[in-house]
Amino acid sequence: MRQAVVGIDVGGTRIKSALVTPDGQVLAETVRETPDQVGARLGEVAADEVVELTASAGEAIDLLAVGVVVPGLVDDVAGVGVWSANLGWRDLDLRGRVAAHVDVPVAVGHDVRSGLLAEHRLGAAREADNVLFVPLGTGLASAILCRGQLVTGSLWTGEIGHVVVAPDGPLCACGQRGCLEALSSAGAIGRRWSEATGLVGDAEEVARRVEAGEPEARRIWQEAVDALASMLAPIVAGVGTELVLVGGGLVHAGDTLLAPLRTALRARLGGPEDVVVEAAALGARAGALGAATIALDLVGR
Ligand SMILES: [Zn+2]
Incomplete structure (x- = not known):
């Protein structure tokens, strides 16, 4: 057996x-x-x-x-x-x-x-001990590996989705305005684009339209990237992250997502930190x- x-x-x-x-x-x-x-x-x-x-x-x-x-x-x-x-x-x-x-x-x-943990044992974080993992899906949360150990403090550890990054931003399901999840999750990107254009589509559709150069799609995409970078940069600087692993469904967008995120993150870090931004392997x-x-x-x- x-x-x-x-x-x-x-x-x-x-x-x-x-x-x-x-x-x-x-x-x-x-x-x-x-x-x-x-x-x-x-x-x-x-x-x-x-x-x-x-x-x-x-x-x-x-x-x-x-x-x-x-x-x-x-x-x-x-x-x-x-x-x-x-x-x-x-x-x-x-x-x-x-x-x-x-x-x-x-x-x-x-x-x-x-x-x-799975990415660290089997996936894209096998060689890294200082990792920030952010899957972008229906919702948005994070996890931190520091010196090979999962960071677990209070129950709220890693729950960055409902931190307000834009006080005048879109309404979130939690009732606040401008939560990170309401701007940068895959769900939010599809929803915001549909609301702005009156068309039906999910985040993958928005990614295709970003690649095609459509202005409204690019605006919503860049806002998502900027909001995410503004949240991740202080975490990277604060805990000494070497590798930011982006996961969830949105990672299928590849460099359409990762390239502007690298740029936005490095622009905010500014100092000596060098951080690698890659797609998670286990999707x-x-x-x-x-x-x-x-x-x-x-x-x-
Ligand atoms: Zn919220």
């Missing part, structure tokens, strides 16, 4: 899962839409993922553990989802709900912090592989 863990990344739009061996081999993956009221049904959802992944592995699986990662405020130790704006829960006993439906130990973590899989990573850590593998 092949030993493996299941990692489950519960996102605002999709649930991505992976069956991973202790040496990092991905045996099977699934992606599904996030159902309504996912918090209340999380145990059943996780059990379904385990059944589907182990059945599609093509060999008998000795399941060692399950890892679940979620956005928002997460108490990794207690296994509780303290708050998620996108998924609409407060103080949800994630570990308890999943453990009631699977027969193995359950690890719970934050999607972005766990994603950075949309970082969360699921991160969930597998914390599951492996939980059982000492």
Whole structure:
């Protein structure tokens, strides 16, 4: 029997899962839409993922553990989802709900912090110990690796999405104006462009129009880049980041995103710091592989 863990990344739009061996081999993956009221049904959802992944592995699986990662405020130790704006829960006993439906130990973590762990072990941050990871997706959060250790302070660690960067900026889902997430997340870029033009399109569409030189798309794109750089520069300077890893769906835009971000970041740093800005390697899989990573850590593998 092949030993493996299941990692489950519960996102605002999709649930991505992976069956991973202790040496990092991905045996099977699934992606599904996030159902309504996912918090209340999380145990059943996780059990379904385990059944589907182990059945599609093509060999008998000795399941060692399950890892679940979620956005928002997460108490990794207690296994509780303290708050998620996108998924609409407060103080949800994630570990308890999943453990009631699977027969193995359950690890719970934050999607972005766990994603950075996966990038550090398997992805684009293998050679770097001082890393700032920023996935741009439906929402926006960050994680910091400092001297090879994840920075975890309070529950708010890395939650930069609702820091106000433009007091007169667009309204955010949280009720404030000008949050970083309301300007620089993939969701915000698509929404702002649609509102400005009356056309339907997501951030990928905006990226294509930026490349085609369309002025409105370029204005919204540059505002997103400038807002992001103005948030990242003080973090880079403050903790001594060497590598900024940009992840999430928006990273498919490649240098359309990374080149202006490098320029904007260097313009704000100004001093002796030199920072490399690169695309994360694991892309949309970082969360699921991160969930597998914390599951492996939980059982000492
Ligand atoms: Zn906000």
